[in-house]
Amino acid sequence: MSVLFKDIYVLTPSGRAEKSSVYVSGERIVSVGEAPEGSKADRVIDGKDRLLMPGLVNSHTHVYMTMFRSCADDIPFSDWLFRRIMPLEDQMTPDDCYWATLLGYTEMLSTGTTASLDMYVFTETAVRAAEEAKVRAVLCRGLSGGADDEAGGKRRLDEAQKEISAYRGKNPLISFMLGPHAPYTCDEGYLKETAELAASLDLPMTIHVSESKNEIETVREKYACTPVEFLDRAGVLTDRTVAAHCVFLTDGDIDILVRRGVNAAINPVSNLKLGNGVAPVVKMQKRGVKLCLGTDGAASNNALNMFRDMGCLCLLHKGMSGDAAAVGAADALKMATVGGARALGLEDVGEIKPGMKADLTVIDLDRPWLRPFNDPASSLIYSATGSEVESVMVNGKFLLDKGELTTIDRERVYYETEKTCRRLGLL
Numbered sequence: 001m002s003v004l005f006k007d008i009y010v011l012t013p014s015g016r017a018e019k020s021s022v023y024v025s026g027e028r029i030v031s032v033g034e035a036p037e038g039s040k041a042d043r044v045i046d047g048k049d050r051l052l053m054p055g056l057v058n059s060h061t062h063v064y065m066t067m068f069r070s071c072a073d074d075i076p077f078s079d080w081l082f083r084r085i086m087p088l089e090d091q092m093t094p095d096d097c098y099w100a101t102l103l104g105y106t107e108m109l110s111t112g113t114t115a116s117l118d119m120y121v122f123t124e125t126a127v128r129a130a131e132e133a134k135v136r137a138v139l140c141r142g143l144s145g146g147a148d149d150e151a152g153g154k155r156r157l158d159e160a161q162k163e164i165s166a167y168r169g170k171n172p173l174i175s176f177m178l179g180p181h182a183p184y185t186c187d188e189g190y191l192k193e194t195a196e197l198a199a200s201l202d203l204p205m206t207i208h209v210s211e212s213k214n215e216i217e218t219v220r221e222k223y224a225c226t227p228v229e230f231l232d233r234a235g236v237l238t239d240r241t242v243a244a245h246c247v248f249l250t251d252g253d254i255d256i257l258v259r260r261g262v263n264a265a266i267n268p269v270s271n272l273k274l275g276n277g278v279a280p281v282v283k284m285q286k287r288g289v290k291l292c293l294g295t296d297g298a299a300s301n302n303a304l305n306m307f308r309d310m311g312c313l314c315l316l317h318k319g320m321s322g323d324a325a326a327v328g329a330a331d332a333l334k335m336a337t338v339g340g341a342r343a344l345g346l347e348d349v350g351e352i353k354p355g356m357k358a359d360l361t362v363i364d365l366d367r368p369w370l371r372p373f374n375d376p377a378s379s380l381i382y383s384a385t386g387s388e389v390e391s392v393m394v395n396g397k398f399l400l401d402k403g404e405l406t407t408i409d410r411e412r413v414y415y416e417t418e419k420t421c422r423r424l425g426l427l
């Protein structure tokens with residue numbers, strides 16, 4: 001299958017949009033500029049009033065949490081997590097998670113996201129949903145517990161290892177990480193064991209880090225250091241680690257993140273909504289921390305729409321720093337595309353250039369709020385809502401084709417997720 005996106009605005013790595021043509025053959029982008037001589041595309045997409053951008057990469061989320069959208073809002077973070085979300089999670093079956101995960105992929109594809117890092121509960125259903133949706137997914141089971149906790153933490157780690165070895169390498173769109181949940185849900189011995197296992201299996205890691213004030217205090221009391229110092233001591237922080245949140249960081253913490261080459265996944269909407277604060281993005285940029293962007297789960301965001309997070313990120317840091325030049329549209333786009341791709345270990349996605357995998361999003365610019373086309377790239381951040389996404393391609397295949405999902409039955413997904421919500425007493 002070959003596709004020619006003809007005379008279309010193409011988002012460049014510098015965050016500008018230029019008229020060009022992009023030729024895709026099989027899984028990859030073959031050319032950008034003129035279509036290769038003699039090439040006959042199976043399908044030609046007319047680029048009139050359209051913009052082509054790399055598929056967005058959501059670097060921190062819990063896809064199944066769409067089930068808990070809008071059911072635990074406007075309450076304090078610790079109540080939200082321990083009293084509301086965790087008891088609900090305990091009642092979820094693998095099948096519930098499967099349908100909720102498909103709902104998450106439905107939402108992500110509808111708003112231009114082609115790849116995500118998903119911390120989930122049940123491996124089999126997370127893999128099945130990603131495989132059926134045909135999205136690019138980096139998967140990790142959320143791990144918590146202690147090194148001496150044979151029935152809990154140890155069991156989960158053993159199971160995760162077995163599950164990963166069963167699925168790893170079977171589907172080129174799916175890869176794995178080890179995902180210890182957080183410094184306050186895993187003890188030091190457990191983190192060390194997880195880090196050793198990650199090294200021996202050649203797996204990256206992801207973990208929630210310095211998300212709330214409560215976490216800072218808990219870790220300070222228990223270990224007399226910051227969460228970042230604690231994780232560094234446990235060997236969790238490497239250049240393949242994705243550290244989600246990074247809201248409360250000392251200058252020393254930022255030094256560690258830079259020294260270790262850690263990827264910081266910033267979640268501005270979730271952090272604001274849970275009252276956790278604002279990550280020091282401007283400072284991290286200046287010091288050279290590798291940055292990417294995530295939505296977190298729909299229980300705290302309450303969407304998996306990266307356009308909201310990109311817009312929020314820019315406005316928030318301009319407001320916080322008192323500098324309108326802080327965190328521009330190009331910065332947000334970079335974090336949400338190539339920054340995320342590299343953080344997730346995806347070397348050949350995130351940019352539109354020859355040889356890259358064809359993970360692409362088509363934006364319909366024929367909306368009053370995107371006219372005139374003075375700077376379509378800037379409009380993506382400051383004017384777009386995500387509703388302008390018309391088509392989405394992953395690995396050279398259209399998963400959203402002019403508004404129609406090609407791999408997911410949306411009506412069935414709505415029906416099944418609502419059935420679960422009624423059983424859980426949410427609906």
Ligand code: NI
Nearest residue numbers: 208244296297
């Ligand atoms: Ni999270």
